[in-house]
Amino acid sequence: MRRIVSVASWIYALAVYGFIFLPVVVLVLFSLQSTSFPIPPFTGPSLRWYQAVLSDTRLTSALVNSLLVAVLSSATAVTLGFLSAWGFARFVLPGSGLLRGLITLPLTVSYLIIGMGLLVLFNWAGVPKSLLAAGIGHVVINLPLCFAIIYSQMGDHQINIERAARDLGAPEWKVLLLITVPVMAPAIFAGFFLSMTFSWDEFVISFLLTRFDTTLPVEIWNLLRSGLNPKTNAVGSLVFAVSIVLVVFFELTLLRRRPA
Amino acid sequence: MSAPLVDIRDVSHRFGQHPVLKNVSLTTEAGSYTILLGPSGSGKTTLLSILGGFVTPSEGKVFIRGEDCTSVPPAKRPTTTVFQDYALFPHMSVGGNVGFGLRMQGVDGATRAARARETLALVGLDSAFDKRPHQLSGGQRQRVALARALVIEPAVLLLDEPLGALDLKLRRQMQDELKAIQKRVGTAFIHVTHDQEEAMALADHCVVMNDGRIEDEGPPERVYARPATRFSATFMGESTILAGTVMETGNRTCTVATPVGPVSLSSALPLGSAAALAIRPEHLVLGAAPGGTKLGKADVSDVVFQGSFKRVLATSVEEPSLRFIAKLPATAIVQAGDRVAISCDTDQIILLTD
Numbered sequence: 048m049r050r051i052v053s054v055a056s057w058i059y060a061l062a063v064y065g066f067i068f069l070p071v072v073v074l075v076l077f078s079l080q081s082t083s084f085p086i087p088p089f090t091g092p093s094l095r096w097y098q099a100v101l102s103d104t105r106l107t108s109a110l111v112n113s114l115l116v117a118v119l120s121s122a123t124a125v126t127l128g129f130l131s132a133w134g135f136a137r138f139v140l141p142g143s144g145l146l147r148g149l150i151t152l153p154l155t156v157s158y159l160i161i162g163m164g165l166l167v168l169f170n171w172a173g174v175p176k177s178l179l180a181a182g183i184g185h186v187v188i189n190l191p192l193c194f195a196i197i198y199s200q201m202g203d204h205q206i207n208i209e210r211a212a213r214d215l216g217a218p219e220w221k222v223l224l225l226i227t228v229p230v231m232a233p234a235i236f237a238g239f240f241l242s243m244t245f246s247w248d249e250f251v252i253s254f255l256l257t258r259f260d261t262t263l264p265v266e267i268w269n270l271l272r273s274g275l276n277p278k279t280n281a282v283g284s285l286v287f288a289v290s291i292v293l294v295v296f297f298e299l300t301l302l303r304r305r306p307a
Numbered sequence: 308m309s310a311p312l313v314d315i316r317d318v319s320h321r322f323g324q325h326p327v328l329k330n331v332s333l334t335t336e337a338g339s340y341t342i343l344l345g346p347s348g349s350g351k352t353t354l355l356s357i358l359g360g361f362v363t364p365s366e367g368k369v370f371i372r373g374e375d376c377t378s379v380p381p382a383k384r385p386t387t388t389v390f391q392d393y394a395l396f397p398h399m400s401v402g403g404n405v406g407f408g409l410r411m412q413g414v415d416g417a418t419r420a421a422r423a424r425e426t427l428a429l430v431g432l433d434s435a436f437d438k439r440p441h442q443l444s445g446g447q448r449q450r451v452a453l454a455r456a457l458v459i460e461p462a463v464l465l466l467d468e469p470l471g472a473l474d475l476k477l478r479r480q481m482q483d484e485l486k487a488i489q490k491r492v493g494t495a496f497i498h499v500t501h502d503q504e505e506a507m508a509l510a511d512h513c514v515v516m517n518d519g520r521i522e523d524e525g526p527p528e529r530v531y532a533r534p535a536t537r538f539s540a541t542f543m544g545e546s547t548i549l550a551g552t553v554m555e556t557g558n559r560t561c562t563v564a565t566p567v568g569p570v571s572l573s574s575a576l577p578l579g580s581a582a583a584l585a586i587r588p589e590h591l592v593l594g595a596a597p598g599g600t601k602l603g604k605a606d607v608s609d610v611v612f613q614g615s616f617k618r619v620l621a622t623s624v625e626e627p628s629l630r631f632i633a634k635l636p637a638t639a640i641v642q643a644g645d646r647v648a649i650s651c652d653t654d655q656i657i658l659l660t661d
Contacts, residue, residue, distance in 0.1 A: 216382045
């Protein structure tokens, strides 16, 4: 009986992991297909579709756009998130609890709603559809995340460290730049990499807010409209690889315990 | 230059509705070692924060070197603080920590490093220059914090329970070093503690605080031998307290009736007034002392051998609520359950004013 339960739980575990990872495995596997259709039987391995991706200027420029939007919007989100976390942690503000709730609220709103809202707003304000508009959208979704990560790591034990710096003659901006930022560096980097991950494969907002120059997920969607081929698998695998790298960086920076 | 280095005038402070300092005035002279001694909640740390500029008092003024510093921010005051948790910068080397204050003054790198090394040598840690704070022991971090605060040559160095996080042996050792360093640099130190031994060992000027007020202040020898109030008699060392009423007055003498018999004092007090008398443990004698004041009989309840002496607790037979605390030579023959006569040296009885 016990043996049956043990076997059953193994099968269950395999089924769960298979369910999660099989699509990715299939995607990556058929990106190495040497024939023109990403369907069995597997005919590879071959790198011809990766070559095709890298020689497609629309895809490569979309890749550069995506990176640019991800880096710049994450940097902005993490800077604003850090400053608001510092403000909430260090100063007594009226209605602090309510304001903290409001700043993290966008985490619960769907990207579609945020994207549509921004579309209407930009339309009204005369901001054209562009990478800048999509970048602003990414700041909107990632700022609450950066705030939450950094705020959770900003403990009282750093207050005396900041006081000591002030006591030794540091003006406020030097306290922030030379003391608080380096001490908070793990949380700041974690926020940055997580934002990068989310911005990197974000589709809805980019789709709604860009027109001619666009990001990689939108370009992949364009590609998919003309049907499946191993080239979409190859570009999907590339997106996946970059995401993995970013998540690993995130885990390393946030989870690595610095010696006290 | 007759103005005191630090002059605290009528400072009061409240946290919300709760008063933590009540009309405190205190002056400190250049080169002195002042200890603020009191239990937690006595306002001593708040007073130090007011001196450091981290708290602006609700009322009153603070003058440092004759200048009104009441609302000058910490960065612009001639004070530096050694924090209880050291508050070292974890991402900088020890040298970087010590040099930070000079860096803020715009001192160039080479001079900074040289002066940081000099100050580290002063606290006996010149070898740790390139280490990180987390590689050091508690006592070493303490010294780095001290060097970091001293390197910019403050007019007053403020220490917030600097030895509180150290174990007893290290605390006594650091205590001696603190005193030696203070004598060497000549900077005025103001040091907050709740440890009366630390206070007696370090202070030139001891300030006993309780409930937001200064109870007593002066050289530690005086505060110990002649405490001004009942609180300071029990907080700065132990005492047996006798309560009584003045029943006879003479020419600059009086006799106080206590539950254990009349006690004659060489002070003039109004007839019928209440008086509290304190007797230090080392001035109590078990058995009849010739020429001493008799304090009745007592049952010994506890004898604790402490190496160089025996600490004896005894309950008065005449007044069961009265407990005598005596300090006897280690060779004294006494044990729990003995009934003994108690007396004391008349000259050593302390008259408390409250």
